[in-house]
Amino acid sequence: MLEIRNLHATVGGKPILKGLDLKVDPGEVHAIMGPNGAGKSTLGNVIAGREGYEVTAGEVIYNGKDLLELEPEERACEGIFLAFQYPVEIPGVNNTYFLRAALNAQRKYRGEPELDSMQFLKLVRAKLEILHISDDLMHRAVNEGFSGGEKKRNEIFQMAVLEPRLAILDETDSGLDIDALRIVAEGVNRQRSEKRSIIVVTHYQRLLDYIVPDRVHVLADGKIAASGGAELALKLEEQGYTWLEQGGIQALDMEIRA
Amino acid sequence: MNTSSPMTLVDRWSESLRAAGPLPGPGWLQRLRERAVSEFSESGLPNRKTESWKYTPVRAFEKLEPPAFGSDRGVQAVVRPQALLDADCTMVDIANGVLAAPLPEAPNGVSILALAEGMQRYEIQLKRLIEKVDLEGSSNAFAALNTACLEQGLVVHVSENVHAGALLMRWASSAGGASQFQSFRVFLLLEAGAQLDFLEQYQSEETAEKGLNVIIQAELGHGAALGHIRVQSEPESMTLLTSTSIGQTADSRYSYRGFDLGGGMVRHEFEAELNGPRAFADFSGAFVLDNKRHVDNHVSVDHASPDCRSEQFFRGVLGGRSRGVFNGRALIRTGADGSSVRQSNANLLLSELAEMDTKPELEIYADEVEASHGATVGRLDEDAVFYLRTRGLGDDQARRMLTSAFCRAVTERIEDRALAAKVAEMVDSAMPGGLPGNSAGPKAES
Numbered sequence: 001m002l003e004i005r006n007l008h009a010t011v012g013g014k015p016i017l018k019g020l021d022l023k024v025d026p027g028e029v030h031a032i033m034g035p036n037g038a039g040k041s042t043l044g045n046v047i048a049g050r051e052g053y054e055v056t057a058g059e060v061i062y063n064g065k066d067l068l069e070l071e072p073e074e075r076a077c078e079g080i081f082l083a084f085q086y087p088v089e090i091p092g093v094n095n096t097y098f099l100r101a102a103l104n105a106q107r108k109y110r111g112e113p114e115l116d117s118m119q120f121l122k123l124v125r126a127k128l129e130i131l132h133i134s135d136d137l138m139h140r141a142v143n144e145g146f147s148g149g150e151k152k153r154n155e156i157f158q159m160a161v162l163e164p165r166l167a168i169l170d171e172t173d174s175g176l177d178i179d180a181l182r183i184v185a186e187g188v189n190r191q192r193s194e195k196r197s198i199i200v201v202t203h204y205q206r207l208l209d210y211i212v213p214d215r216v217h218v219l220a221d222g223k224i225a226a227s228g229g230a231e232l233a234l235k236l237e238e239q240g241y242t243w244l245e246q247g248g249i250q251a252l253d254m255e256i257r258a
Numbered sequence: 259m260n261t262s263s264p265m266t267l268v269d270r271w272s273e274s275l276r277a278a279g280p281l282p283g284p285g286w287l288q289r290l291r292e293r294a295v296s297e298f299s300e301s302g303l304p305n306r307k308t309e310s311w312k313y314t315p316v317r318a319f320e321k322l323e324p325p326a327f328g329s330d331r332g333v334q335a336v337v338r339p340q341a342l343l344d345a346d347c348t349m350v351d352i353a354n355g356v357l358a359a360p361l362p363e364a365p366n367g368v369s370i371l372a373l374a375e376g377m378q379r380y381e382i383q384l385k386r387l388i389e390k391v392d393l394e395g396s397s398n399a400f401a402a403l404n405t406a407c408l409e410q411g412l413v414v415h416v417s418e419n420v421h422a423g424a425l426l427m428r429w430a431s432s433a434g435g436a437s438q439f440q441s442f443r444v445f446l447l448l449e450a451g452a453q454l455d456f457l458e459q460y461q462s463e464e465t466a467e468k469g470l471n472v473i474i475q476a477e478l479g480h481g482a483a484l485g486h487i488r489v490q491s492e493p494e495s496m497t498l499l500t501s502t503s504i505g506q507t508a509d510s511r512y513s514y515r516g517f518d519l520g521g522g523m524v525r526h527e528f529e530a531e532l533n534g535p536r537a538f539a540d541f542s543g544a545f546v547l548d549n550k551r552h553v554d555n556h557v558s559v560d561h562a563s564p565d566c567r568s569e570q571f572f573r574g575v576l577g578g579r580s581r582g583v584f585n586g587r588a589l590i591r592t593g594a595d596g597s598s599v600r601q602s603n604a605n606l607l608l609s610e611l612a613e614m615d616t617k618p619e620l621e622i623y624a625d626e627v628e629a630s631h632g633a634t635v636g637r638l639d640e641d642a643v644f645y646l647r648t649r650g651l652g653d654d655q656a657r658r659m660l661t662s663a664f665c666r667a668v669t670e671r672i673e674d675r676a677l678a679a680k681v682a683e684m685v686d687s688a689m690p691g692g693l694p695g696n697s698a699g700p701k702a703e704s
């Protein structure tokens with residue numbers, strides 16, 4: 001599905017990713033954890049194609065294609081979805097209108113017929129319920145005046161409607177209370193399938209109690225410093241990132257290799 | 259100062275105004291016209307030193323022929339635009355600056371008259387309004403010109419407590435013929451409790467090259483309500499000047515919803531006098547510019563009475579090498595306590611070469627006044643563009659969506675939902691093509 005090799009990227013001339021390797025197979029859920037500023041969001045932005053994130057070395061292969069060659073909208077149409085750490089407010093653009101336009105743009109790209117508003121509503125109704133998204137929210141401008149939790153649920157709702165093949169969820173858990181976290185996790189879990197890969201970026205282990213990953217990676221200083229199973233997340237939670245920064249990673253690495 | 263070519267124009271125009279000889283109308287009007295010609299020829303056209311015309315050059319007028327008189331102006335050749343409202347509204351056509359006959363049948367309690375007839379019926383009111391127009395100085399040159407050729411006009415009178423419904427005025431000019439500068443005057447007289455929806459549609463043939471100098475004067479009686487909607491989609495070859503003055507008494511309401519989607523050189527002046535308590539004037543406008551188009555909105559509200567409210571809400575989208583001007587003035591006089599003034603002007607620059615000049619002017623001399631104002635000139639939010647693109651929308655589509663949303667804040671202020679949707683569509687299709695990215699440019703200010 002996704003293979004990243006020796007990825008180096010700079011933001012504003014500053015090196016952030018420094019030789020990152022990652023391989024995600026279809027149907028897998030990978031968690032990426034790491035301290036603030038490690039480069040987790042940078043990775044998401046590079047995969048989504050944000051301008052200003054310059055890849056200076058390495059490659060990103062997605063379904064056999066050179067992902068870095070594609071425009072952001074082409075990546076989206078090819079099945080990549082980024083749930084933003086900070087979803088953008090878009091005054092004046094109606095949430096329903098926006099999502100239907102996005103879905104239709106993707107359907108058009110794939111040569112499928114566009115959906116009219118009735119067909120669209122039928123399609124989204126069930127998904128709205130799962131994510132506890134009210135009609136009111138759908139009639140408002142995209143993310144405008146949404147609470148933190150509403151924004152995150154709206155991201156996962158968009159994912160549910162767009163049905164990507166690779167979703168990157170950037171700290172979708174941050175700022176959520178326990179109930180909202182359960183709702184979001186439920187929304188994500190329902191979308192797990194053998195054809196869909198999900199990368200869950202998180203700062204805390206908490207989310208991973210609900211979305212149990214196949215693999216956990218620690219991203220520190222622009223590289224994957226360690227990888228392991230779900231138990232790695234627990235270990236990190238126990239020890240904290242300071243422990244990791246203070247050289248614990250070497251010990252951990254040994255453990256995992258052993 | 260060496261301004262030989264505009265001087266020539268002023269001389270030429272003044273001469274042709276004098277040569278036109280006496281126009282129909284009462285004696286006081288003849289004398290006023292003569293005075294207007296003298297004022298015009300003395301002060302000349304505004305120039306860069308005329309404060310209120312600082313950002314709006316009058317070059318566009320130099321290609322125009324002197325003001326035209328009479329009804330013999332190739333009126334038959336004028337192609338009328340598809341009406342903005344559906345069939346059963348009352349409609350008045352102005353072709354090449356001439357009021358088309360016959361006038362529509364007016365509903366009960368409403369009179370729709372040509373100026374000559376209107377003068378017979380409402381001379382006292384019209385005289386007061388006509389004499390009120392300031393003719394002095396270069397900043398009022400076009401008002402003087404309009405008065406000097408005051409001949410074509412429309413008078414609408416709505417009797418006490420009559421709800422007149424909608425009146426649509428369609429302005430159109432023909433592509434052929436001389437590049438005349440046409441003057442027209444509209445009088446809207448609303449008695450106490452009267453209501454009128456006054457719609458204007460400006461749309462000429464693609465290559466029409468004419469100038470239009472329109473003055474609208476309205477008087478609102480106690481509790482009267484005037485809704486004014488203007489949709490302007492003139493070709494770039496057209497020059498349009500309008501000046502709208504509203505005299506308001508207690509509890510009266512005026513609302514303006516204006517959309518400038520075309521025109522080469524366009525300037526709208528507004529003046530509201532809130533002369534009775536609790537009067538409300540609300541100006542909302544949007545413009546979409548590309549190429550070298552120019553739109554200038556000058557709004558001035560005079561709070562002369564307590565507890566009045568006024569609002570100014572303008573949005574501009576500027577592409578190409580276009581230029582926009584907004585000047586919003588509100589004066590709260592001593593004693594106009596409890597006034598509320600809101601002003602907001604936001605502009606979106608889509609090109610490096612477009613330019614916007616915006617200037618709020620609040621002068622407050624009363625107590626307990628609520629005032630807010632904000633002006634921004636910015637670019638599309640690139641974070642929002644990226645967000646939309648990550649969902650599959652193309653760069654161009656994303657930019658269009660954001661730009662059109664920006665203007666929707668104004669179309670949404672049209673009460674009639676169907677008309678609002680129609681205008682929103684017109685605004686969208688007037689958007690500059692291509693909407694080039696400005697990822698290198700600065701982000702929107704706030």
Ligand SMILES: Nc1ncnc2c1ncn2[C@@H]1O[C@H](COP(=O)(O)OP(=O)(O)O)[C@@H](O)[C@H]1O
Pocket residue numbers: 011012014016034035036037038039040041042043
């Ligand atoms: N737009 C930007 N301009 C400059 N520096 C940035 C920008 N975005 C992120 N960075 C820097 O890149 C580093 C990694 O940030 P980020 O990827 O957001 O980390 P994480 O998501 O792991 O907290 C940080 O030092 C941050 O300050």
Ligand SMILES: [Mg+2]
Pocket residue numbers: 040041042085170171
């Ligand atoms: Mg981050």
